Amino acid sequence: MSTHIIAQSLLSGILVGALYGIAALGLSLVFGVLKVLNIAHGELIMLGGYASFWAFNKAEVDPYVSLVIVVPLLFLVGTILHFGLFAHIVRANEEQRIKNSLLIGFGLTLIGQTLAIRYFEADERRIATEYSTDAWEFIGLRLPLVRASGLVIGIVLVILLQLFMHRTYIGKAIRATAEDWQTASLSGINVRLTYLITFALGSALAGLAGMLVSVQYSISPNIGLTWTLKALIVVVLAGLGSMPGTFLAGVLLGLAETSSALAFGSQYREMVGLVLFVIILSIRSQGLFGEQNA
Amino acid sequence: MLKLDNLHVSYGDIQVLWGVSLEVAENSIVALLGSNGAGKSTTLKTALGMMRPSEGKVFFRGQDITKKSTHSIVSSGLFLVPEWRGTFSTLSVLENLELGAFSSRARPLKDETLERVFTIFPILKDRQAQRAGTLSGGERQMLAIGRALMARPAMLILDEPSLGLAPLIVSNIFEVIQQINEEERVTVLVVEQNVHMALKVASYAYILENGSIVGQGTSETLLSDQQIQEAYLGI
Ligand SMILES: Nc1ncnc2c1ncn2[C@@H]1O[C@H](COP(=O)(O)OP(=O)(O)OP(=O)(O)O)[C@@H](O)[C@H]1O
Ligand SMILES: [Mg+2]
Secondary structure, three states, X not given: OOHHHHHHHHHHHHHHHHHHHHHHHHHHHHHHHHOXXXXXXXXXXXXXXXXXXXXXXXXXXXOXXXXXXXHHHHHHHHHHHHHHHHHHHOOOOHHHHHHHHHHHHHHHHHHHHHHHHHHHOOOOEOOOOOOOOOEXXXXXXXXXXXXXXXXXXXXXXXXXXXXXHHHOHHHHHHXXXXXXXXXXXXXXXXXXXXXXXXXXXXXXXXXXXXXXXXXXXXXXXXXXHHHHHHHHHHHHHHOOOOHHHHHHHHHHHHHHHHHHHXXXXXXXXXXXXXXXXXXXXXXXXXXXXXXXXX | OEEEXXXXXXXXXXXXXXXXXXXXXXXXXXXXXXXXXXXXXXXXXXXXXXXXXXXXXXXEOOEEOOOOOHHHHHHOXXXXXXXXXXXXXXXXXXXHHHHHOOOOOOHHHHHHHHHHHHHHOHHHHHOOOOEHHHOOHHHHHHHHHHHHHHOOXXXXXXXXXXXXXXXXXXXXXXXHHHHHHHHOOOEEEEEEOOHHXXXXXXXXXXXXXXXXXXXXXXXXXXXXXXXXXXXXXXX
């Protein structure tokens, strides 16, 4: 095997992994703060993807520009979902919360898929812009433009999120609430509002991921579960509480997938994530970058 | 300043408070005494809106706050340092202090209050970048009280501030409590099992047993009442 092929596939691994990382950020945030596992996260990614797709298809809005609509739209969807559903279960104890959130998530997944088939049709769609097939070539490696954009966006996003969580009052309130909501409320923090903002932010992040999925790959009504699974593996690998850690774990998963495909053939690609999952958890139960006590 | 009126409170089917009433006058230091499981912490949680009474009312500065949410009670100037200290171990010491000043009454004064907290507890200034989870027990309690000061409360409630601390640190903490009360005119309600310490700083005290107030009086009367001392205070 030539070093060229290896380098090229590692590069693709990093790029697909960046998208896994972005897809996982919102899920990790919501799980870490609300202790609610939203398995309909992939459906929100799908919705974001379709929103960008239709904006491009009907109004010729560039997918990257469409973010100014898609991200607020998904923030709004998250707000509504939280108000209507998740806000009612965050009052329960943690075990109940996780169980109930799984049930709600499954329900939402089914509803989301059905509605998507009904209104968006079952066809696979992708956003094909003029630059979709453009690529940079250097030292014999091919770097597709839209995939590289995921890496750049991911890094910028993690930096922004990190600043938000550590430099702003609301970010600190979110971290405090994640650690101990009772003490947070005793500090004067409106815990319910914090939960609402966090959930909506998680949805908005899913919307961003959805746009990238629809330019880099393709979307269809049933992609939700696939992306939920990828995001879930990343969250477990990373552990809770670190945004850069989550993103890095996404990149690691992407690298692991492509390098195993190279070594053992692509049929094992999907399995690798799960194997990695088991290995890391048996060595470090809090994940690679998670808090010891989280 | 704070008035609890006939509070009845239960955990599920088990009732633990049976008509608790007490009053804390403005600018005073009042102690709430009682043995383990008497219902002291439950009383405080109810005052802060963390538990809802099945009967009875809570008044703060003349306002009925019985049904208010915890964060709005805190914003109105009532701050609790809970039994579990109430510091965020994954956040830095400085972030913990900043979050003490989260409410709108305290945030504009944050920098100035921070200076003051650092003069009272210089150790917190040295440790400001450190995670609160790495502090010792005594330092954690100082941080907890520092956080409370950051909130610029009109009234401060402390749940067993001496718990698990060495005698020297305990008297230091009580000095600070007295200082806050005198210099900043903060009203204080302190729950304690360290009866001597509590009665030394408090002017008035209530004794809670099995969910009811069984005795009350000025500190001098309680200290001179043989019967109460033997029955409840274990002196
Ligand atoms: N979360 C809870 N669920 C059920 N019962 C509880 C709970 N918290 C406290 N209790 C019970 O309520 C009673 C009063 O408890 P509380 O914590 O108010 O006592 P306390 O006076 O603060 O005791 P201590 O001095 O040990 O802190 C106890 O019998 C306790 O077992
Ligand atoms: Mg107690």
